[in-house]
Amino acid sequence: MLVGATTVSSVGCSVFDRIKDGPHDTKASYHDDFAMRIEYPEVQQCATAPSEAAKQATEPLALEDPSKIPSLELTLEQAIQLAVQQSPVLRSIGGTVVSNPQGTTTTFDPALAHANPLTGTEAALSAFDAQFSQQLFWSNADQPQNILAGSVNAQFTPRALQEDYATYIAELSKQTAQGASFALRHNINYNDSNRPNRAFRSDFVGFLEAEYRQPLLQGSGTTFNRIAGPNSGIGQYNGVLIARVNEDVALADFEAAVISLVADVEQAYWDLSVGYRVLEANVKGRDAALQTFQYQQVRLEAGAGRSDEEAQAQSQYYQFRAQVEAALGGPDGLYTREQRLRYLIGLPASDGRLLKPTTTPTDVRVVFDWESALGQALTRRVEVRRQRFNLKRREMELTAARLNRRPRLDFLGQYRFRGLGDHLIGGSDKEQFDNLYGSITDGNYQEWQAGVEMQLPVGLRAASAAVAHANLNLRRERAVLAETELRVSHDLSDSARQIMLTHQLLETNYNRYLADQRQVDVLRRRYRDGTDNINFLLQAQRQVVTSEAEFYTSLTNYNLAIRDFHRQKGSLLAYNQVQLSEGQWAPGAYQDAYETGRHLTPRRNPSDVHMPSPLTSGPFDPSAPQMQTFMNAPATDAMLESSPQPTAEPTPAPTEN
DSSP: OHHHHHHHHHHHHHTGGGSOOOTTOOSOOHIIIIITOOOOOOOOOOOOHHHHHHHTOOOOOSSOOGGGSOEEEEOHHHHHHHHHHSOSBOOOTTOTTTTOGGGOOBTTHHHHHHHOTTTSHHHHHGGGSOEEEEEEEEEEEEEEOOOOTTSTTTTTSOSEEEEEEEEEEEEEEEEOTTSOEEEEEEEEEEEEEOOSSOSSSEEEEEEEEEEEEEESSTTOSHHHHHHTOTTOOTTOOOSHHHHHHHHHHHHHHHHHHHHHHHHHHHHHHHHHHHHHHHHHHHHHHHHHHHHHHHHHHHHHHTTSSOHHHHHHHHHHHHHHHHHHHHHHHSTTSHHHHHHHHHHHHTOOSOOSOEEEEOOOOOOSOOOOOHHHHHHHHHHHOHHHHHHHHHHHHHHHHHHHHHHHSSOEEEEEEEEEEEEEESBSSOSOTTSTTSBHHHHHHHTOSEEEEEEEEEEOOTTOHHHHHHHHHHHHHHHHHHHHHHHHHHHHHHHHHHHHHHHHHHHHHHHHHHHHHHHHHHHHHHHHHHHHHTSSOHHHHHHHHHHHHHHHHHHHHHHHHHHHHHHHHHHHHTOHHHHTTOOOOOOOOOHHHHHHHHHHHTTOOOOSOGGGSOOOOOSSSSOOOTTSOOOOOOTTSOTTOOSOOOOOOOOOOOOOOOOOO
């Protein structure tokens, strides 16, 4: 880039600077002061709940005392309902809508796939719509004639040929699902001429023509036309079935985005819940450290304490105070977690209230039937279903490519009624050729044509390449499907392992927390009695705060592990009672469906009618509840049931009196 700029600059200095500016040359450029100017666009924006929430945000919270802020109690079910109902945009924790708006999933995406004018179902069906076209042109000719003066025909031939022309063409055509095409054409040519030897100075010549074209090899059959579409080129597949699969893939992408949103909401909800617990643990540690520090100050003033112990107690107090401040307004603090949940459910960033989770986390041991869960994962996972649709599309493309590897052989039939008239309509019926339409309807001049047209690219190289390409795409999608199922099984296995691990850690951390509490009580009594050093008490106070925070963190991790298992199993929407349904139709659509349904009658003998193979096996509800088994719950229970589990009591630590 530098070399090119240097070259242009050197040439300009040596050549162009020697040329003086012309009267219309200006040194100012349009792009310098106007075209590249940054401007703000004027758009029409409606007042929506997200836009109003963005404008209603108050000053954010940082280090305020949560106990003095009004709380807004919120259950997990309410949080998920708000998240899926507040906005057509499916939010995520990362907030990529600002950096990547085109990659953001919305509720409009399935409808956009359906209404796509290039790849949508309606666009594919439009290829079979009747087409009507018209053309009407006028023209004039005034041409001098090369005629020798004094010749025999000079007196009968005008020296200048003067003619007025008019042409009208109308055509109505229709494409069928079998590949055949019908056309009805009407042509009228008007000519007003001074040519000699004409019965009428002006006349109308026209015909009415019907045409039928039926492909016999390439492009024939319902299967090919439903997959590739009529008159499609080699390797082009834009039929109705392909468009239907594209819509199903768009629906699968939308379902995956909803699952991700529900998972993010549950993640943020439990993170906020544990944020309160971590803050509470640090506050208790800060208050205990303050009491120890104040007690040590009193001892030091009385002459019974040591200054180094007083400094150690003061340092630990400020350490816990810093932890409390970080637990409030830090990058992973309470207010940050609360604002994260606020964004997902569509509330303002801050409104003077503090969200408070009220759903009690599950602490019972949950046991899933592995065989049932694995079968559900390989069936219900949206990623598997999406890949199966991709595989179905490749199968249809291979079928169409094989059907297209044939020469083009069409049967063509035409029938035509011709006519000639001095007038277009009307006149005297007694004279021959008095009007055009009378001549056509008399049926005295009829023509027909029938035959076949063949086009054969020698070797069918392009069509054979399309078959090979479709075959390779099919093999690829099969390999990806198999790998997807393998990955799903591994992910499900890992999530099942995490359930067992996190529940065991929950029990372990709970017992550790109880032990640390007893240790603090013993060491505090020893320290007050003067039989033990302050270092052991300070260390025990830090340990009890850490163990309490880890206990509540492990409790949250256990609930998130259950969520992850449902997500890997494909039942997260059912687990959170989220249902996907189509929006309401336009009022006119119901009337159209009613009018169309009146003319539909069931088949008397459905077995006698040839039907193409179905695209899918029927409707699928990702929100349908599935069988789940829990410890101490009957194996036949289909709903989640919890029962309290006994907690192992730790061995009492020896105490000293």
